[in-house]
Amino acid sequence: MKMLAFTARNRKEILRDPLNLAFGIGFPLVLLLLLSAIQTNIPVSLFKIGNLAPGIAVFGLSFISLFSGMLIAKDRSTSFLIRLFASPLSASDFILGYTLPLLPMAVMQSIICFLVAYFLGLSVNINLLLALLVLIPAAILFIAIGLLAGSLLTDKQVGGVCGALLTNLVAWLSGTWFDLNLVGSAFKAAANALPFVHAVEAARAAVAGDYVSIFPHLLWVVAYAVVIFSLAIYVFNKKMRSDAR
């Protein structure tokens, strides 16, 4: 019950910020429409809707880091944190309370992205359901990045790191905007060492019904999600306690 009350508060705080909705849903959809328009005039295989929609879905999820990071950083910067720490919430209540409201938001974001993609020609079948499931580890990864950033940085810094740097990193290194083969081996190696391109490739494989290709990419994302989430929990507990002192 205590954790649910905290979860409900966090959900309301995030959803009532119009900037969150504009960036989290509006901006990726504008890009989806724009790149689809380019595809209509200058056909590029990368921008075919079956390739583009999973990429935009992952790009959209990167904004989840901004939501979670900003909420935690803002709580840290006000006395509301003291009130929370003085309450009988346990450490796991805090972690779950900050994480759980974002998961349904992430799933809803992906559903809206695929729904718009349907009107742009994406065929609807069971593979889209699979793609939604495949995107969950990526959603957890982005929530964890937000948890980590919010625990370490101020709200302004979170805006810069998660709102600008991370979203650009995801855009450039995920193979959504351009083919990574075109930009040289070093860039491609860096992209492959990070989880973003793997998240996109796993979702693309799911949408295409290429089930065998999902797992190797998904493994990268899951491994990153486990490591970053564990690190985020450690840093969150350590930093939040020291803030309250």
Add this chain to the structure above:
Amino acid sequence: MIAIQTRNLTKKFKEKTAVDQLNLSIEQGELFSLLGVNGAGKTTTIKMLSCLSKPTSGDAVLLGDSIAANPMAVKQKINVSPQETAVAPNLTVKENLETIAGLYGSGRKEAAKKTKEMIENFELSEVAKSKAKTLSGGWQRRLSIAMALISSPQILFLDEPTLGLDVLARRGLWNIIERLKGKITIILTTHYLEEAEALSDRIAIMAKGRLKSVGTAKELMLNTHTEKFEDAFIALATESEVS
């Protein structure tokens, strides 16, 4: 019956001793003020007693439970109104109250009932549906104290509750605090000496982390041979520098 008993409560930050061997005994239902200049150790003391910060050594027992051994049991019995206004900005007044009731274990119906009571008791009905971030400083402080009371705490910590408020808002909060006297134990920190004098049953004066004196305002004036409480405070707060 004793509500708070501290035993050599000490907090050190590296080389600096913020609270030094504090021994206090506070009765149930008492309104007890902690006074001192900046850096005297008031807020650190409150943070330790409210389990926000672990003591370096020593302990405190709140209504039978140790802050060191059983902080969760202590947290269930206390609540805090922090120094700065502590409200969730995008939530309405009603939602803020319901959230805090939920954090202390109330179910949805019970939280709604307690919220209704708090809105009536604190005369918050005209702003009940307003988002907290749109309220004036006075209304936010009033909400902040209502949020601290919705869990029906047996001990309430009020850290600088009237800081930065205008005279009317401050007097309004004084009335609210006075209505609570005798019903729950209140630990108040304030820089406003007249506030401590008007509201407190007893006052403790701290300086450089140490307890200088405890008593009623009259007793403190008597002990320092002063006629004004402000003079008594200055005499006690600067005692170490003078001697």
